[in-house]
Amino acid sequence: MEIPKTYDPRQAEQQHYARWEEQGCFAPEINRDPKAPVYSIVIPPPNVTGSLHMGHALQHTLMDVLSRHKRMCGYRTLWLPGMDHAGISTQLVVNRELKKEGLSRHDLGREKFVERVWKWKHESGGQILNQMRREGASVDWSRERFTMDEGLSRAVREVFVRLYDEGLIYRGDRIVNWCPNDQTVLSDLEVEKTPQAGKLYYLQYPIKTPNGEERRVTVATTRPETMLGDTAVAVNPEDSRYSDLVGATIRLPLTDREIPLIADEYVDAEFGTGAVKVTPAHDPNDYEMGVRHNLPQVVVIDQHARMTEDAGAAFSGLDRYKARDLVVQRFEELGLLEKVIDYEFSISRCERCKTVIEPLISTQWFCRMAELRDLALGLMREENKPVFTPEVPYRKVYTDWLENLRDWTISRQLWWGHQIPAWYTKDGRVFVARSEEEARAAAGTDDLAQDQDVLDTWFSSALWPFSTLGWPDETEDLKTYYPTSVLITARDIIFLWVSRMVMMGMKFVGRTPFHDVFVTGTVLDKHGQRMSKTKMNGIDPLDVFDKYGVDATRLVLASIGSTDTRWNDNQVESYRNFANKIWNAARFCLMNSDGASVRPEAFESEPLPLHDRWILSRLNRTALEVDRALAGYQFHEAVQTLYHFFWDDFCDWYIELTKADVAAEAASLERDAARSRLLTVLEQALRLLHPFMPYITEELWLRLPGVDEKLLHSAYSGAEPTIMLTSYPQPDESLIDERPESEMSVVIDLISRVRNIRSELNVKPGMRVRVVVGTGEGNLREVFEANREQIARLTRANAISIGERLDAPRASARAVLAGGAEVAVPLEGLIDFAQERERLGREREKLQKEAAKLEAQLANPQFAERAPAEKVNEVKQRLADISQRTIALQQMAEALL
RNA sequence: AGGCACGUAUGUCAAUGGUAGACGGCCACCCUUACAAGGUGGAGGUUGGGGGUUCGAAUCCCUCCGUGCCUACCA
Numbered sequence: 001m002e003i004p005k006t007y008d009p010r011q012a013e014q015q016h017y018a019r020w021e022e023q024g025c026f027a028p029e030i031n032r033d034p035k036a037p038v039y040s041i042v043i044p045p046p047n048v049t050g051s052l053h054m055g056h057a058l059q060h061t062l063m064d065v066l067s068r069h070k071r072m073c074g075y076r077t078l079w080l081p082g083m084d085h086a087g088i089s090t091q092l093v094v095n096r097e098l099k100k101e102g103l104s105r106h107d108l109g110r111e112k113f114v115e116r117v118w119k120w121k122h123e124s125g126g127q128i129l130n131q132m133r134r135e136g137a138s139v140d141w142s143r144e145r146f147t148m149d150e151g152l153s154r155a156v157r158e159v160f161v162r163l164y165d166e167g168l169i170y171r172g173d174r175i176v177n178w179c180p181n182d183q184t185v186l187s188d189l190e191v192e193k194t195p196q197a198g199k200l201y202y203l204q205y206p207i208k209t210p211n212g213e214e215r216r217v218t219v220a221t222t223r224p225e226t227m228l229g230d231t232a233v234a235v236n237p238e239d240s241r242y243s244d245l246v247g248a249t250i251r252l253p254l255t256d257r258e259i260p261l262i263a264d265e266y267v268d269a270e271f272g273t274g275a276v277k278v279t280p281a282h283d284p285n286d287y288e289m290g291v292r293h294n295l296p297q298v299v300v301i302d303q304h305a306r307m308t309e310d311a312g313a314a315f316s317g318l319d320r321y322k323a324r325d326l327v328v329q330r331f332e333e334l335g336l337l338e339k340v341i342d343y344e345f346s347i348s349r350c351e352r353c354k355t356v357i358e359p360l361i362s363t364q365w366f367c368r369m370a371e372l373r374d375l376a377l378g379l380m381r382e383e384n385k386p387v388f389t390p391e392v393p394y395r396k397v398y399t400d401w402l403e404n405l406r407d408w409t410i411s412r413q414l415w416w417g418h419q420i421p422a423w424y425t426k427d428g429r430v431f432v433a434r435s436e437e438e439a440r441a442a443a444g445t446d447d448l449a450q451d452q453d454v455l456d457t458w459f460s461s462a463l464w465p466f467s468t469l470g471w472p473d474e475t476e477d478l479k480t481y482y483p484t485s486v487l488i489t490a491r492d493i494i495f496l497w498v499s500r501m502v503m504m505g506m507k508f509v510g511r512t513p514f515h516d517v518f519v520t521g522t523v524l525d526k527h528g529q530r531m532s533k534t535k536m537n538g539i540d541p542l543d544v545f546d547k548y549g550v551d552a553t554r555l556v557l558a559s560i561g562s563t564d565t566r567w568n569d570n571q572v573e574s575y576r577n578f579a580n581k582i583w584n585a586a587r588f589c590l591m592n593s594d595g596a597s598v599r600p601e602a603f604e605s606e607p608l609p610l611h612d613r614w615i616l617s618r619l620n621r622t623a624l625e626v627d628r629a630l631a632g633y634q635f636h637e638a639v640q641t642l643y644h645f646f647w648d649d650f651c652d653w654y655i656e657l658t659k660a661d662v663a664a665e666a667a668s669l670e671r672d673a674a675r676s677r678l679l680t681v682l683e684q685a686l687r688l689l690h691p692f693m694p695y696i697t698e699e700l701w702l703r704l705p706g707v708d709e710k711l712l713h714s715a716y717s718g719a720e721p722t723i724m725l726t727s728y729p730q731p732d733e734s735l736i737d738e739r740p741e742s743e744m745s746v747v748i749d750l751i752s753r754v755r756n757i758r759s760e761l762n763v764k765p766g767m768r769v770r771v772v773v774g775t776g777e778g779n780l781r782e783v784f785e786a787n788r789e790q791i792a793r794l795t796r797a798n799a800i801s802i803g804e805r806l807d808a809p810r811a812s813a814r815a816v817l818a819g820g821a822e823v824a825v826p827l828e829g830l831i832d833f834a835q836e837r838e839r840l841g842r843e844r845e846k847l848q849k850e851a852a853k854l855e856a857q858l859a860n861p862q863f864a865e866r867a868p869a870e871k872v873n874e875v876k877q878r879l880a881d882i883s884q885r886t887i888a889l890q891q892m893a894e895a896l897l
Numbered sequence: 898a899g900g901c902a903c904g905u906a907u908g909u910c911a912a913u914g915g916u917a918g919a920c921g922g923c924c925a926c927c928c929u930u931a932c933a934a935g936g937u938g939g940a941g942g943u944u945g946g947g948g949g950u951u952c953g954a955a956u957c958c959c960u961c962c963g964u965g966c967c968u969a970c971c972a
Contacts, residue, residue: 005932193969200972221972234972271971278972285970345972393901397967400900404968491966526908528965559910559920564902564965568909570921577934578920588931636911640919655931752938759938765927796929850916857915863952871915871953878916 003590003703007583009549012699016722017133023720027140028481030725031076033715039075040481041067042465043139044489044497045147047086048121049093052131054523054531054557054567055490057541060137061557062488062520062635067138068691069630070485072728074715078481079138080468082145083126087417087457088182088352094120094416110415117416131542136550136694138724143477145468147460148418155467156460157421157434159508164422164432168368169410171422171430175280175287176362176409177348180305181355184413185364187456188406189496191357193346198222200343201328202273204336205233208249208258217245217261218338220272222345223282224331225323227252228311229300230259232278234289237263239274254330255312262293281361297361305358320358365411365420365453372503373405379502385512386487386502389633390562394494394519401495410456417454424449462500465513472508482509486516486633494519518633521563528566539567551693552576555643558692561635578643579696582689585651586700589675589682592662596675597706598683605673610747610786611657613740615681618649624731626688639692646685653748654681657790679704683711684729691728698723743783747791750784750823753815754795757825760839761813768798774806774822784821814840814892816885822892833896840896844889847882854879 024030028038041063046056063079071077094117095105105113132139145152163169177186201224204216219233233250235242248261266289267276280290281297290297300311307315307323315323331337348357379385380399388394411420422432423439426447433439440446460467465487469478483505489498498517505513523539525531531538544553552575559571596602603616622645629638661674683704690697701707701723712719713727754771763769771791775781784791784802792800801807808814808824811831815823854875857863864872 003931006934007932219972223972266970268971273972276972283970283972285972288970346969393967397901401968522966524965563910566909568921571909573934574920577932580934581932584932584935586931591931640911644919651932652936659931755937756939759926762926765929765937853916857953860952866952867915874915 003587005584005587007549007580007696009545009551009579009695012695013134013136013545013550016695016698017136020138020722020724021133021141023722025719025722025724026079026138027142028076028078030719031071031074031715032717033074033076036074036076036715038078038480038485039067039070040078040080040484041486041488042080042468042484043082044487044493045082045084045145045461045464046128047089048083048125048146049086049089051127052135052541054539054541055520056128057135057553058520058523058557058560059488059490060132060135061554062518062561064135064137064554064694065558065635065638065691066486066488066630068694068724069728071138071724072687072690072713072726074713074727076480076715078140078143080143080145080481081129081132081137081139081141082464082468083129083147084457084461085146085148085417087412087414087454088184090117090121090125091414091416092182092352105415113415134542134545134550136554138694143468147457147464151470152460152463152467153418154434155463155471156418156455158472159463159504160421160455160459161432161434162508163367168371169365169432170368171363171365173361173363174366174409175282175284175359176364178303178358178360178362179350179353179355180303180358181353182350182414183303185362185409185411186350186357187409187458189458190351191348192351194349195344196347197342197344198347200272200341200345201331202338202340203227203253203277203331204338205250205253205277206336207245207261208251215245216336217242217250217275218273219275219277221277222343223324224327225307225311225315225320226279226282226300227277227327228255228307228315228323229279229281229298230277231257231280231290231295231298232259232293233261234264234267234276234278235261235274236267236269237265239267239269241269241274253334253336254314254327257298262289262295264289264292282359284359287359287361299361301358301360303358303360305356364409365422365451365455367408367410369405369407369503372507373402375506376499376502377402379506379512383512386498386514386517389516389518394491394517398494398499402499408456410459411451411453412456413452414454417457418460420451420453420455422451424451458496458500461497462504463508465501465505466509478509483512484514486518487514488518488520490522491519516633519562521560521565523560524564524566526566526568531567544569544572548572548576549579549695551696552579554694555639555692558635559639561633563636578647579693581647581651582686582693582696583700585646585655586682586686586703588655589678590703590705593675593679593705595667595672596679598679598704598711599676599706600680602673602676602680610740610743610783611654611790612677613737614744615649615654616735617737617741618645619681619684619729620731620733620735622649623688623729624733624736627731642689642692646689650681650685653744654678656794657787660789660793679706683707686723687726687729690723690726694724701726743780746780746783746817746819746821747787749817749819750821751791751794753817753823754797754825757813757815758796761827761830763825763827763830765796768796769825769827770799770801771795771797772806772808772812772824772826773800773802774824775802775804776820776822777804778820780819780821810895814895815843816888816892818881818885820881820884820888822888837893837896840889840893844886844893847886847889851879851882851886854882 067077067079177191179186200220200222202218202220204218207215209215230252245261246263249258252259278286278289280287280295281299298310300308301320302308305320307318309316422430424430425443431439431443439448465484466482469482471478501513525537552572555575556571622641625641626638658674658678662678664671686697686701709721712725716725719725773784788800806822806824809826811828812824812826857875
């Protein structure tokens with residue numbers, strides 16, 4: 001069979017995905033077992049505008065590993081894909097397109113614009129889904145969903161109506177975060193605070209005193225222009241400096257208004273002057289204070305961040321920053337500007353366009369969170385759901401946030417999204433309904449106008465785990481796949497998304513939307529910086545796929561798991577090498593496969609040689625450890641375990657130990673049996689690796705002799721042969737056996753010692769040596785006898801002498817094995833006796849250092865008293881072994897004198 | 898400002914309170930026909946500093962230094 005020497009990932013990546021997809025391997029219906037347990041994951045829907053970045057690749061890899069693993073374990077497995085309509089982002093993208101044609105969305109009008117967005121979506125949206133195919137993501141494309149689909153939109157309206165009917169959704173005037181660029185309101189979670197070097201202006205306001213005495217109060221502000229909308233000055237009620245002024249009237253400069261001086265707990269007497277200007281229409285805190293004190297709201301800044309008429313004739317129409325300069329200039333002219341100091345504060349910006357947010361009073365729709373919040377908190381308290389991994393710190397982060405939750409602004413002034421299902425009559429009555437017909441019936445008139453706003457994108461995302469499964473209908477899918485098994489997501493959307501899914505899931509389905517939440521780490525650049533478009537420091541997963549292959553990249557990503565990790569190509573390179581190692585191991589097996597096939601029965605003949613019993617034990621132990629690791633979402637550990645099993649145990653030792661049998665010139669039953677055992681172990685190893693490395697494992701598996709539908713998991717009988725539908729190797733505890741493992745480790749130790757001697761004494765690789773073994777009193781003789789040939793081959797020896805005592809010429813290099821056996825390599829003419837004594841001396845020193853530590857530990861009476869007996873014995877055992885080896889080394893050195 | 902993490906080999910990361918490891922890199926020797934993307938051997942650490950608890954600390958506690966993240970209504 002002709003197999004290239006180097007693995008070419010591209011070739012495998014191009015072939016298998018389409019075949020899997022065509023044969024329906026990703027759909028849960030492939031599972032024919034009516035009693036199969038269910039496993040389900042819904043994808044965090046990427047934005048329709050998005051393209052794949054490392055964060056996605058990381059999440060998708062973990063979801064795919066879990067899905068493929070469970071599918072191979074016989075679970076009816078659904079991984080549901082889809083996308084989010086991403087209100088603002090998408091609208092901005094299409095706006096940009098229109099701009100190139102010299103148009104704006106207003107030129108098209110709402111209906112045409114929305115049509116245009118759909119057109120864009122069909123033509124260039126959703127690139128990311130095709131990129132997921134490249135990743136090997138085993139998602140069920142037949143169930144792909146989009147948040148603006150009719151089904152999901154219906155769920156949105158249903159939820160809106162029910163929440164409204166219960167009074168949990170309301171419409172009102174509140175101060176909100178307004179983006180003057182996007183012309184829409186934003187939720188608290190969509191603004192980001194950035195530090196800003198600015199100025200703090202100290203403004204003096206004259207006080208109107210009964211006796212006409214000249215008094216002033218000084219307020220500090222970073223936004224002087226807002227003083228035009230001030231309706232009070234506030235001080236702390238405990239602040240003795242101002243106690244006589246509370247209730248006084250202030251003449252607000254630059255205006256003809258008079259405002260009161262009030263007392264409010266909110267004011268911090270320690271900060272600034274202890275007196276605060278209050279602008280209820282343009283500051284969230286002032287707004288609250290205004291509500292408490294029943295202050296009027298004077299709007300001086302409009303939705304385009306320009307001054308209104310109410311700001312006064314001198315300012316009306318000015319940009320807010322121009323107005324700021326002018327206000328400061330006027331104060332200076334009036335002698336009311338006390339001072340200006342440099343001041344660093346944080347400023348709110350629109351998360352998308354980075355424009356400075358303007359807090360404005362505006363009529364919006366809000367969702368009352370108290371009841372929903374309690375549902376989520378109750379679930380955590382009573383059922384401990386969802387279970388976060390890592391539990392620290394996410395469980396606490398999640399609950400703390402819920403406890404301090406405020407109402408959610410759910411309306412957005414956009415055209416792309418779910419239009420709010422509220423209709424108004426001419427006389428201003430409002431009807432919230434599932435459809436316009438329903439609203440008309442309720443209103444008793446056809447003359448209705450629908451609310452122009454759309455819902456926050458996260459409103460529909462919050463319903464994702466059940467809306468995608470057909471809710472509000474009681475569909476089979478909903479019954480089968482809800483709650484989902486696990487949610488895998490990045491930490492920045494725990495509040496934005498995870499918590500809201502829990503609340504909505506509890507409210508409308510009555511159960512948690514997912515049992516577990518796994519929070520991934522962040523992939524950083526090599527300087528520890530977050531990857532971002534603006535910093536241009538992102539690494540494109542597709543480039544990495546091209547360079548190193550998908551499977552290698554997936555191993556790196558799986559290893560990242562929940563740790564923040566600096567990206568490093570070296571890591572991928574090393575797993576690329578691993579893929580090549582797998583390739584070549586399989587290549588060897590295939591080149592020596594005549595007369596053999598994958599056949600578990602090949603291990604049934606008795607007695608099996610040590611290395612076969614050993615590899616069975618290692619294989620099953622590996623399966624056990626991988627199982628445990630995946631159950632606890634310890635992806636890193638699973639990868640490590642598989643890597644070492646395959647490379648160290650299988651390649652370095654098992655293949656080498658079987659080589660003589662497997663690669664024998666003459667055909668024989670023994671040769672066929674050895675070959676079959678080798679192929680069988682390889683086949684099991686490929687299955688173990690498959691969830692992590694789907695492409696190379698499939699590519700190789702299909703080439704193995706003897707693979708057919710009989711190897712498929714019983715739940716998939718009748719399907720076309722593919723490794724992805726075989727059963728995942730289940731650990732057979734009866735095959736995990738200490739004895740062959742410890743015996744094998746002695747043989748390995750012996751071989752390593754001889755190799756060590758050869759290397760240190762510069763014995764040429766081509767030179768054959770004699771190896772003399774002294775087994776000591778233990779019962780190792782049989783083990784060495786049985787493995788004579790292997791030992792000879794792997795140490796490049798032409799003769800092995802085994803005796804109880806080490807019977808070697810004086811001119812030999814010697815070593816002591818763990819456990820006490822000794823080994824010597826006669827090297828007449830190559831041995832410099834002084835050097836050899838030195839070499840033994842170094843060895844002995846190492847042991848003595850260790851022995852000294854152990855002796856000190858045992859000499860401590862409190863250790864013997866307080867440490868568990870088991871530990872004490874362990875230490876004694878180790879010390880005994882080391883002492884014995886030290887003495888042996890000593891004698892060896894003396895023999896050289 | 899508060900809260901939460903993190904700091905381990907030159908790099909990226911592991912290690913239920915019990916012998917500090919892996920991979921990459923580095924050094925030496927090998928193209929020994931599965932694999933030079935490989936093999937064999939080797940060097941490299943007072944686990945950020947200091948204190949404490951414990952028979953025993955990378956691990957638990959305190960403190961300092963450094964880094965990162967999240968939350969927040971100091972104008």
